[in-house]
Amino acid sequence: MKDFLRRFARNKAAIGGVVILLVVIALALLAPVLYPDSPWDMVAEPFLVPGADRAHPLGSDMMGRDLAAGIFHGARVSLVIGIVATLVALAVGVTIGAIAGYYGGWVDNALMRVTELFQTIPAFIFAIVLVSIFQPSVTSIVLAIGTVSWPPVARLTRSEFLTLRSREFVQACITIGMGDLRIIVLHVLPNALAPIIVTGSLMVATAILTEAGLAFLGLGDPNVMSWGTIIGAGRDVLRTAAYVTAIPGIAILLTVLALNLVGEGLNDALNPKLKNR
Amino acid sequence: MSSPILSLSELAMHFPTRAGLVRAVDGVSIDIAPGETVGLVGESGCGKSTLGKTAMRLTRPTAGSIRLDGHEISDLSRSALRPWRSKLQMVFQDPYASLNPRLTVGRTLEEPLIVHGRGTAAERRDRVRWLADKVGLRPEALQRHPHEFSGGQRQRIGIARALALEPKLVICDEPVSALDVSVRAQVINLLMDLKRDLGLAYLFISHDLSVVEHVSDRIAVMYLGKLVEIADRRTLWTRPLHPYTQALMAAVPVADPAKAADRRPVLLEGDLPSPLDPPSGCRFRTRCPIAVPQCAEREPPLRPLAPGHFVACDRVAGT
Ligand SMILES: Nc1ncnc2c1ncn2[C@@H]1O[C@H](COP(=O)(O)OP(=O)(O)OP(=O)(O)O)[C@@H](O)[C@H]1O
Ligand code: SF4
Ligand SMILES: [Mg+2]
Numbered sequence: 001m002k003d004f005l006r007r008f009a010r011n012k013a014a015i016g017g018v019v020i021l022l023v024v025i026a027l028a029l030l031a032p033v034l035y036p037d038s039p040w041d042m043v044a045e046p047f048l049v050p051g052a053d054r055a056h057p058l059g060s061d062m063m064g065r066d067l068a069a070g071i072f073h074g075a076r077v078s079l080v081i082g083i084v085a086t087l088v089a090l091a092v093g094v095t096i097g098a099i100a101g102y103y104g105g106w107v108d109n110a111l112m113r114v115t116e117l118f119q120t121i122p123a124f125i126f127a128i129v130l131v132s133i134f135q136p137s138v139t140s141i142v143l144a145i146g147t148v149s150w151p152p153v154a155r156l157t158r159s160e161f162l163t164l165r166s167r168e169f170v171q172a173c174i175t176i177g178m179g180d181l182r183i184i185v186l187h188v189l190p191n192a193l194a195p196i197i198v199t200g201s202l203m204v205a206t207a208i209l210t211e212a213g214l215a216f217l218g219l220g221d222p223n224v225m226s227w228g229t230i231i232g233a234g235r236d237v238l239r240t241a242a243y244v245t246a247i248p249g250i251a252i253l254l255t256v257l258a259l260n261l262v263g264e265g266l267n268d269a270l271n272p273k274l275k276n277r
Numbered sequence: 278m279s280s281p282i283l284s285l286s287e288l289a290m291h292f293p294t295r296a297g298l299v300r301a302v303d304g305v306s307i308d309i310a311p312g313e314t315v316g317l318v319g320e321s322g323c324g325k326s327t328l329g330k331t332a333m334r335l336t337r338p339t340a341g342s343i344r345l346d347g348h349e350i351s352d353l354s355r356s357a358l359r360p361w362r363s364k365l366q367m368v369f370q371d372p373y374a375s376l377n378p379r380l381t382v383g384r385t386l387e388e389p390l391i392v393h394g395r396g397t398a399a400e401r402r403d404r405v406r407w408l409a410d411k412v413g414l415r416p417e418a419l420q421r422h423p424h425e426f427s428g429g430q431r432q433r434i435g436i437a438r439a440l441a442l443e444p445k446l447v448i449c450d451e452p453v454s455a456l457d458v459s460v461r462a463q464v465i466n467l468l469m470d471l472k473r474d475l476g477l478a479y480l481f482i483s484h485d486l487s488v489v490e491h492v493s494d495r496i497a498v499m500y501l502g503k504l505v506e507i508a509d510r511r512t513l514w515t516r517p518l519h520p521y522t523q524a525l526m527a528a529v530p531v532a533d534p535a536k537a538a539d540r541r542p543v544l545l546e547g548d549l550p551s552p553l554d555p556p557s558g559c560r561f562r563t564r565c566p567i568a569v570p571q572c573a574e575r576e577p578p579l580r581p582l583a584p585g586h587f588v589a590c591d592r593v594a595g596t
C-alpha cells in the first residue's frame with residue numbers, strides 16, 4: 001500500500017487529476033452552502049455575460065438562471081450519477097465475469113453469449129432507448145448507464161478469473177475444502193481487483209459523458225440540473241451566447257480528463273512491472 | 278503391513294480435448310501405507326501431476342477407485358469430501374503460484390483452520406505459530422506477504438499450510454524442482470524431519486530419480502499414464518527390471534566410477550508418445566531396446582517378479 005502511494009505520487013499527471021477531482025467534489029459539497037436556492041430559479045437578467053456582474057460571476061442563461069449555481073449543483077448530479085451508475089455496472093459485471101471465469105465450461109459460454117448480446121447494441125443508443133422507455137429520472141438514467149456499461153467489466157473480470165483460477169493457490173484452496181464463494185470472494189477477487197479499479201475510474205468518466213449526452217438530448221431528469229442539462233438548454237443560443245454551453249462543457253471536459261489521468265496513474269501504480277521497463 | 282492410508286485402484290483420468298481424449302492417467306493401482314514414502318518418477322508429461330491431483334480429488338476421476346483410510350472418496354461431492362480433505366493434503370510444485378499474494382503468511386496458514394472450524398481465534402493463532410516454527414519460519418514472518426520471501430521459504434509456507442489440518446498423507450508434487458539447487462536439500466531434509474516427527478506418509482512426485490531415491494521407501498515408475506515398475510528403493514536402485522526403468526537409471530549420473538563403468542548404457546530414443554494416442558500393446562514398445570513384435574499385441578500387466586517387486590513387461594523374468 002505504501003509502495004502504491006509512492007508510485008502514484010510520482011506521477012505528476014495523476015496528481016493533477018486528483019486535484020481537479022477534489023475541486024469538482026468541493027463544488028458538489030459546497031453547492032447547498034453557496035447556492036442554497038434552486039439552480040432553476042431565475043435570479044438575474046438573462047444573457048448576463050460572465051464577469052459582468054459580481055453577484056453572478058459566470059453570468060446567466062437565456063432565462064436569467066445563475067450559471068455558477070448550475071455548475072455547483074450540476075457537479076453534484078453529474079458526480080453522483082457517474083459514480084452510482086459505475087457501481088451498478090461494476091456489481092453486475094464483476095458478478096457475471098467472476099462466475100463465468102471461475103466456473104468456465106457451459107456456464108461461461110452462456111454468460112458470455114448474454115454479454116455479447118448486450119455489446120452488439122451501441123451503448124449510447126441503447127441508453128437513449130432505455131431512458132425513453134422508462135421516463136427520464138435519476139434512477140432510470142443510472143440504471144440505463146449501468147445496463148449499457150457492464151459488459152466490458154464482465155469480460156475483463158472473466159479473463160482475470162480465467163487465468164487466476166488455474167493458479168495453484170486456488171487449487172490449494174480446493175484441497176483445503178474451501179467453498180466456491182469463499183474462494184471467489186476472498187482469494188480470487190482481491191487478485192483481480194487492480195484492473196477492475198482502473199476500468200472503474202474510466203467508467204465514471206464515460207458515465208458522466210453519457211449522462212450529459214442524454215441531458216443534451218432532453219432525456220435528463222427534469223427535476224435536477226446536471227451539466228448536460230445546461231448544455232442542452234444552451235444549444236438554442238449557441239451562436240449568440242456560446243458561453244452558456246462552453247462553461248458546463250469545460251467542466252465536463254476537465255472532469256473527464258481528470259478521471260482519465262487518475263485512471264492511468266492507478267494503472268501504472270498498480271502494475272509497476274509494466275512501467276519499470 | 279497395516280491397512281493402507283491411500284489405496285488407488287485402476288484409477289484413470291482422461292481429459293476430453295479438441296484434439297481427442299488425453300489419457301493422462303490410464304489405470305493406476307498402488308497402495309501407500311501409513312508413514313510410508315512412495316516415490317513416483319517418470320518423464321515430463323507422463324501423468325504424474327495428474328495422478329497426484331486426481332488422488333487429491335482436485336478432479337473427478339474418469340474411472341477407478343480412491344480409498345482414503347478405507348473409505349471410497351472417488352465419487353464424493355465437494356461438500357461430502359470436505360471432512361476427508363484434512364487427512365490428505367498437497368504441497369505444490371511452484372511456490373510462487375501456490376500462495377495467494379494478497380494474504381499474509383499467517384492468514385494463509387489460518388485459512389484451513391477457519392474452513393474446518395478448528396478452535397477459537399486464539400487457539401488458531403497458537404496453532405499457526407506452532408506450524409511456522411515447525412517448518413523453520415520466524416514468528417515475524419506471519420505478518421508478511423509471500424513476495425517478501427525467497428522460493429525456499431515460500432515452499433516452507435506451502436508445507437506448513439499442508440500440515441495445518443494434521444494430514445496423514447501429503448502428496449508432494451515436485452516440491453523442490455522450482456527451487457535453487459542450493460536450497461533443495463534443506464527443503465527435502467525438512468520434509469524428512471516432518472515425516473519422522475509427525476508420522477506422515479508421502480507420495481513424492483519427481484522426475485529426478487536421485488531425489489526420489491534419497492527420500493523414498495518404495496518407488497513407482499510411471500510411463501505414459503501407467504505404472505511400469507514398483508519396488509522398494511534398494512531393489513529398484515540395484516536391480517531395475519523394466520527396460521524403461523533401466524533407461525532412466527542410465528541417465529542418472531553415478532558418483533562411483535567403478536559402478537559407472539559397470540553399467541550398461543541404455544539410452545532413451547525419441548520422445549514420449551502422445552497420451553492422445555498411446556501405442557497399442559505395451560506403451561513403451563516404440564522406444565524399448567528389447568521390444569519384439571508380440572509387444573504390440575498385448576498390454577503387459579504389472580506382475581510380481583519378486584516379493585514386492587512388480588514389473589509390467591512380458592519379456593523380463595524374475596530371479
Ligand atoms: N486439464 C487437462 N486437460 C487436458 N490435458 C491435460 C490436462 N492436464 C494434463 N493434461 C495432459 O496430460 C498429460 C500429463 O500431464 P501431467 O501434468 O500430469 O504430467 P507430469 O508427469 O506431471 O509432467 P511434468 O513433469 O511436466 O509436470 C500431458 O500430456 C498433459 O498435456
Ligand atoms: S513388453 Fe515389450 S516393449 Fe514393453 S517393455 Fe517389455 S519388452 Fe519392451
Ligand atoms: Mg507435473
